[in-house]
Amino acid sequence: MPAPRIRAFAPLLLILALACQPTTPSPSPPTASTAPSAAAYPLTLTDDAGRQVTLPAEPGRIVSLAPSNTEIVCALDACDRLVGVTDFDDYPAEVADIPDVVIFAVVDIELVVDADPDLILAAGNELTPSAVITELTDLGYPVLVLYPESLDEVLENIELIGEAISARDQAAALTADMEDRIQAVTEAVGGATRPRTFYEVGVFEGAIYTAGEDSFLASVITVAGGDPITGDPLTTSIALEDLLVADPELILLGDAAYDPSVTPEAVAARQGWGAISAVQNGQIVVMLRDPVITRPGPRIVDGLEALARAIHPDRFD
Amino acid sequence: MSQLRQPSPYSSPILELKEVGFGYHRRGRSDREVLRGVSLSVTPGELVALLGPNGSGKTTLFRVAVGMLLARSGSVWLDGRSVMDWTRREVAQRIAILPQLPTVPDGFRVEELVEMGRAPHARSRFGASAEDAEAVERALIDADAVDLVGRRVDELSGGERQRVLVAMTLAQEPRLLLLDEPTQHLDLAHQVALLATLDRLRRTRGLAVVAVLHDPALTALADPRVVLLSAGRVVADGPAAEVLRPALLARVFDISVPTALALSGGSPRGT
């Protein structure tokens, strides 16, 4: 429990003062012609939920409500500005010392307030519940909702955060490097036939979870040279019957990274799965790199490369 | 105990039923007639015993009398006005009714239950007045239930409970008391005591009592006016000595004359 401490509460007062002002049109968003890294504050950004978020000054205390957001902030050399993260965060190592404000996937509002942030980075699509986003916004915090639905949007998110925290140079360098690596993968798998690929996120109580239709994961598989077999866009689940009809040529076991009982042998022995081409041809691969494949952060290029190697091992020797 | 047996000519009836008919409506079948042309008048100070076999309409008569059931024909007059013109509370200030099978809720103490009898007279929102306290105390004494004070009603025996329920109706301080089998569950001593109390209350306070009784011998003991009901009709109405004749009882209750003779106390009374 943090002891009560005296803090400079000027930033909070400033936020409140601004929140109380009649809503005047904010100054036009900074353009590239301004000084390269020093964005002009107050700064108004549009997040992935289409919300206008105004930052009164350069954020010095950032709370991240999703591991991908944490990784982006740290990749932009701003790890020391993080004052609250989730208990799921495991990368980079130094985030272990930052207090958790999300515990068992539940955002503890009190802990967020106690962290006294001037920027909160939330996740979209109910990963951060919309009620929590509303409550934090009502409390006067600038909340940026990030929800990339494709590989390109991950890069856009990195640039958005870079702009928000006045780290555009770092963001530009990072995305340039990532684009190079994406380009390399695209070239490596170019022209190859795309195997029908089923990425297993998990199997719970008979329900099979995979990449949702038009989802971020599906887009990564496509770039990696696969033809993703997708599930329901909302629940990301797929019925076994539909899976049999889709007949994957390749099965990638993302859940094997967490559950040692998920093995190619165990999958082949599942009732009804014997009819799948991938099972008959022994094309079942354990994906121990699942954490970076499913996390839309800077390391997604690692995940992309791992996927491409699994889908087209012949193109990477 | 017979000074006031005959109604005083100066007191107007507290309850008056004129040619009352009542039947339960039955879908698709002819209605079941329960009361047919019942006329009955009760004046203050009267003790009326209502006798009749099961299904003769005694309980229905009570319900019609207090306006819980609406008479299909004829009229019911309470204290000079049609019973339908009084509010429930106004009726309850005048008539107390002890149902045959009352529900006794768990957890209440004897004095709390008796105090519920004061509900129609309640003036304050939350408290009980000194008047209420006195009425409850008098009722407990009259019903011989003082020794039960402090006990939980659901832990009492059937007879004890009956005394408490009688006390509750007495606490209501009505001008007319309708008792549906008040002697049920009571042992002989308490049956006699109850009848004596009712007789005393009618003499001293002018209380009118109509009680459904089953035992002709016991009825004869209290020497009331007896109304004999059979198949929804009043077949006899008069002093106990006149009504409780073995021949009549035998016919109404469908028993043999010697049995009726034995039940009504061994020998005809009133000579």
Place this chain on the structure above:
Amino acid sequence: MRASVATRSLVGGPSLGRATLAIGGAVVVFLASLGVAVDLGSVEVGLPEAIGIIGQRLGLPVTETWASTAPTILFEVRLPRVLAGAVVGAGLGGAGVVFQALLRNPMADPYVIGTAAGASLGAVLAITAPVLVPALALGAGTAWLGIGLAQVLAFAGGLGAVALVLVIARQGGRSNMVTLLLTGYAVSSLVAAVVALLLVSSGRALASVVGWLLGSLGGAGYPELAVAAPLVLGASALLLFRWRTLNLLLLGDEAAAGLGVDLVPARRGLVLLATLVTSAAVALAGTIGFVGLVVPHLVRLAIGPDHRLLLPVSCLGGAVLLVLADMLARLVGGVPVGVVTALIGAPFFLWLLHRAAGATTTP
């Protein structure tokens, strides 16, 4: 006159001393639970600091010894939630007492005649099908009040379901309480099936819907409280004035009528008020179980069945239970408060059943 000494002090309802003890004790426990719940949370705000912060709010010259965020945590995050717990708990405790007396059924709770099912349908519709909102022209109104659409539709759904139950139950002629109970059960089941259908097709809103169904005080802010609290407290106060009728109803219809209760309007008034209380409570916090069932029984065991005391003490008891249960939920971290009350409530319910079974075998 041997009786006069024995009875005089016992007549006139609960003696002043007993009433003071029961209500006073409940108020003290209630205030203490409020204090503890406001003081405890994931972030520790010491008691002296809390008092200081309140003093500052009142304009007293207090030196600031606390973190700048402490006042926000206390007043903006924790207090509305604790107050919502108190209001909802009080409403459910009181409504539970009323429904148990009204239906003369110890297993009745505030949700028994359809309130919960109807409110769930309203809330789930608001969460899963916001497309319908403009059609209902409610969006503008709720935005103006600053309260969530889910809350408004839940309130409307609760009232609507009960209205439906009452109308159907009356079709059989004289509406008796057993018919009402069974109709409530049937309508609840039907509505619950529709809710389940919506649930299956709710997709990404599933977590929000399930959270609402399990009950949570997290979404209650001051605007919601400002609407719900006067409703709950006002209707509860009106119910309190009807303690005598509630007592008499326990004697059975015939005896109650004989003692001056006009059954039909009396019942209608009680059902209306209790439904108003329940719907407002459910709208504020979702369907929190067991408070409305367990608290009346606990209080009855402690102070007896007289509604003059049972009703106010059950309101306070419900408030205490829910405030403390929500505090536990907050401390454990994100457990829906409905789960905590069920974890406390279900074993108690079983004990109650066991006790009732024991009482019938040993007369």
